[in-house]
Amino acid sequence: MRTEIAKLGEFGLINHLTKDIKFHNSSSLLGVGDDAAILDFCGKQTIVTTDLLLEGIHFDLTYVPLTHLGYKSAIVNFSDIYAMNARPTQITVSIGVSKRFSVEDLEDLYAGIRLACDRHGVDLVGGDTSASMTGLCISITCIGEGENGKIVKRSGAKENDLICVSGDLGAAYMGLQLLEREKAVFAGMKEEDIQPDFAGKEYLIERQLKPEARKDIIELLATKGIIPTSMMDISDGLSSELIHICKASNCGCRVFEEHIPIDYQTALLAEEFNMSLTTCAMNGGEDYELLFTVPLELHELVSKLEGIRIIGHITKPELGMNLVTRDGVEVALKAQGFQHEM
């Protein structure tokens, strides 16, 4: 079924897409349908982050289903809020769409956004829809709440702090390589003939198309009474984020290649593609894992936490930011990030 967006009109479309939204947070007083939303954060600090996703730059609809795109668009914003040791509570979603998209397409996009919201207890409180001359454009702003004194910035890392990461790295990047390869293989074929074989590589595809924001890690740290000294989410790659933390905290760092957590599917595919596994893990990006530092005294406690790996430590700034390879050679970290981020 295909309903033309013009049939509903702007306000009809917003109504249609948001009519049965229910709130999760007592701080959400008024949502979609007025000039602005009304929130009440008394006693908490308010966290705000925003992300702009553009077709052809941040996503390729050839292989990204709209539901997944919606889910991921919301998740990457939640991830930024968790990375402040806070909890996402509201989002606003603005979309620009060309005539190529139908109401059903946007329902799929919103279904993904709302699934992410439901899983993370976030309320969709506003937004804007508009025509676009070209591709799809998604802008999400996420608001969250943090406890006074427990919000974690990039700037608090201190000499001797331990550097930790959650989960594993490089898988989302390898998933992207895989999707790009299949896209090239199937270029020019009819849609019904395309049967990509991702057997044994599902994890990589899922990490790229349906990343998760590490709410569980934030909750785990809270349970253990751990407040990191600095924290970021890994969106542009570990190297890039380590450099951000070191610069913001005026310190150096030393991380060890052998401690970087990598899934075996990532390692297998890097070998198949003849790519450097460490480069994929250090610079791949889009893992949305958490990178954080904790005081050295917490070594025993943190080393026992499941899903968290200590990968190195913070040093004096004059020692620089280095990766120690398996051969014991120190290599200066380079921020490469993602090409699409300019």
Add this chain to the structure above:
Amino acid sequence: MRTEIAKLGEFGLINHLTKDIKFHNSSSLLGVGDDAAILDFCGKQTIVTTDLLLEGIHFDLTYVPLTHLGYKSAIVNFSDIYAMNARPTQITVSIGVSKRFSVEDLEDLYAGIRLACDRHGVDLVGGDTSASMTGLCISITCIGEGENGKIVKRSGAKENDLICVSGDLGAAYMGLQLLEREKAVFAGMKEEDIQPDFAGKEYLIERQLKPEARKDIIELLATKGIIPTSMMDISDGLSSELIHICKASNCGCRVFEEHIPIDYQTALLAEEFNMSLTTCAMNGGEDYELLFTVPLELHELVSKLEGIRIIGHITKPELGMNLVTRDGVEVALKAQGFQHEM
């Protein structure tokens, strides 16, 4: 001078554009440079609104200078916050730009945004910049604070309430017609040969390119102790906004053509273009004036306020939403809004 954006890189660009930003609000605790901004609104309610502006849909860079575009992009968001009887305090700005734009171009855009922020005491606390495959894309989210119990929604209008508007209507729309005509006249000419003559029509051009958000009206109402029963800003046209208020408040309305405030430049140009003046004023849009309702008892007080015009009153819902023409004929209101809004 033209600096390629690639020379600065994403983080360099954000730093460059935001490095000397100073905060106006004690609620802004941390701005650009971390995963998210930190705000503290204890004791107030938080208001959030967002707008997405796309080249070719919402603006035409043939005749819109980037500084003006930045200014207007911020102002339209502030206007939404004022329309809740609240005060804008923070914005986040996300932009998508193609290679066609230089760093200097973005400096101009930001100069306009920052001028608007400075004039309205708003802090720029975050954002995102990204490449774009095509045109310029600007997404702004604005946060504001309102006093508990004094925030005004669309839904509070009651039978017999007076309907009021600030300023005058239709001028921004006539300014757009003028700019479009000049664009057609000068199409194909070299930039240095284009000398459009807007003498005597400066007000219309300014209303289109450099609209203002009516902070002064919100302050005036507060000074007089007036809390409107409902309020909106006029972005899509008076008819459309009246319909929104009536639907949200479950009521009808009767407004009088002879009371609609119109500037003489608007009237002169409508005649020159052979357009219906009332249609321009009712459906033109982009005036960013305030439309609000107050209880009938305030008639004497409100009728004395400079810059505010009583244009009609709220009725029972079964009486419908009508414009009474100069001939005394009742015509049902139609929402036309702006074509670009889909």
